[in-house]
Amino acid sequence: xxxxxxxxxxxxxxxxxxxxxxxxxxxxxxxxxxxxxxxxxxxxxxxxxxxxxxxxxxxxxxxxxxxxxxxxxxxxxxxxxxxxxxxxxxxxxxxxxxxxxxxxxxxxxxxxxxxxxxxxxxxxxxxxxxxxxxxxxxxxxxxxxxxx
Numbered sequence: 292x293x294x295x296x297x298x299x300x301x302x303x304x305x306x307x308x309x310x311x312x313x314x315x316x317x318x319x320x321x322x323x324x325x326x327x328x329x330x331x332x333x334x335x336x337x338x339x340x341x342x343x344x345x346x347x348x349x350x351x352x353x354x355x356x357x358x359x360x361x362x363x364x365x366x367x368x369x370x371x372x373x374x375x376x377x378x379x380x381x382x383x384x385x386x387x388x389x390x391x392x393x394x395x396x397x398x399x400x401x402x403x404x405x406x407x408x409x410x411x412x413x414x415x416x417x418x419x420x421x422x423x424x425x426x427x428x429x430x431x432x433x434x435x436x437x438x439x
Contacts, residue, residue, distance in 0.1 A: 346373055348395040350402070350411065352419035381408040383427070385434045390427055409435075 347354040353374045359367040374395045382389045384407060394402075402411045412420070412428040420428060 344393075346376060347421070348374055348376060348398050349392045349421040349424045350394045350398045350415065350419070352421075353395050353397070383408050383431060385409050385431050385438070390423075392424065 345354075355374065356372040358370055358372055360370045361367055375397070376393055376395055377399070378391060378393050379399060380389050380391050381402065390408070402408055405411045405414065408427075409431050412424065412431060415424075415428070417425060417428075
């Protein structure tokens with residue numbers, strides 16, 4: 292009796308995939324990590340760059356490096372050297388706004404040395420910047436062009 296009810300309870304969906312272990316029961320809806328369902332699930336959702344937490348500096352592009360732990364007996368085991376990242380709030384003089392960025396401490400010193408966020412982004416290469424920092428750089432350039 293239960294076997295006859297299950298196909299009636301499952302919704303008609305083109306992404307349903309019949310599984311061999313439930314041959315007599317009927318098709319079972321595929322989980323979301325199957326390609327057909329995942330594409331359907333992701334469709335229309337914006338990809339937010341702020342949500343992922345990669346260990347990469349947003350201003351310099353500095354990321355993890357790979358090396359060896361070397362013991363006293365000279366045994367070598369793989370390890371990762373992670374950048375010293377901190378979440379800081381930097382202010383833009385041109386835009387009169389503050390931006391929260393995840394940058395390395397070396398980048399923070401470079402920003403201070405160059406004279407602030409505006410001056411740092413003006414000299415920075417676009418390939419090294421994160422999408423968020425690139426957007427800030429374009430906003431600053433646009434505001435400076437409007438002032439001039």
